[in-house]
Amino acid sequence: MAKQLDYHTIYEIFSRFAEAEPEPKGELDHTNAYTLVVAVALSAQATDVGVNKATAKLFKIVDTPQKMLDLGLDGLTEHIKTIGLFRQKAKNVMKLSEILVRDYDGEVPSSRAALQSLPGVGRKTANVVLNMWWGMPAQAVDTHIFRFGNRSGVCPGKDVVVVERAIEDQIPAEFQRHAHHWMILHGRYTCKARKPLCGTCLIRDLCEFEEKNL
Structure with missing residues (x-):
């Protein structure tokens, strides 16, 4: 040190x-706050390049929590199966999507505490979203x-x-x-x-x- x-x-x-x-600019592809949360959550122990390849088709059909729920766990799993720990990540994305729909009217919160309460979203993921989407330091x-x-x-x-x-x-x-x-x-x-x-x-x-x- x-x-x-x-x-x-x-x-x-x-x-x-x-x-x-x-x-x-960050190198994870996304179209809105929700797809950014998903992309960052998927990037744990994975490369940005690998995540971008997996989400290229996914984000063309899914860009809201409700659309993710409509796609379903099996559909999401099929899209992200090339990413490490994809099964657990798929479960987390489905759970966080359900919470966003149920508790936040489908919108991604701009609070670190609220973001960290979502499954699969740790402090690092929350900070990335706060910085990249809302411009917070x-x-x-x-x-x-x-x-x-x-x-x-x-x-x-x-x-x-x-x-x-x-x-x-x-x-x-x-x-x-x-x-x-x-x-x-x-x-x-x-x-x-x-x-x-x-x-x-x-x-x-x-x-x-x-x-x-x-």
Whole structure:
């Protein structure tokens, strides 16, 4: 774990991220808040690419909780059978769809607590939805952010909750909205787990990673 970077260094890091990609986007395909919830729930222990392939046909016929209930468990299972843990995920999606129809008039709530009360929706999923759909500065810490935060010193922490707090505490307010997307994309494509591309990294001179490669 790297030492915590100072405010000015973190500000420079995110200034560079913002200049390189002013409006970073999540890579999960969706058409509305409901399909975003479903996509993120399906993405646990799966790749965005794999989820997008599975939902390409699904979201053309299902874009509301009621339509999901009409499709039924067997129909959903058939669409997502290429995704890891698909049987349990299918059950969770059906249950959360039922709750949304019954308790929320078919609408996705904009409250973290309400989102986390849905089956298969944890804190990370809730934060992704709050950030991507409602534009809230919620921080969804995944493996890419956890790795980047600890390597670089931007937001080090022993677990995802500590890293999430470090993001909220250490990253300047003006960068909070897009912070998690910048870090996810940087971790996914540059600060990779096995072979980080330090030689082409735009923040190499600011990063605390001791094993930088050329």
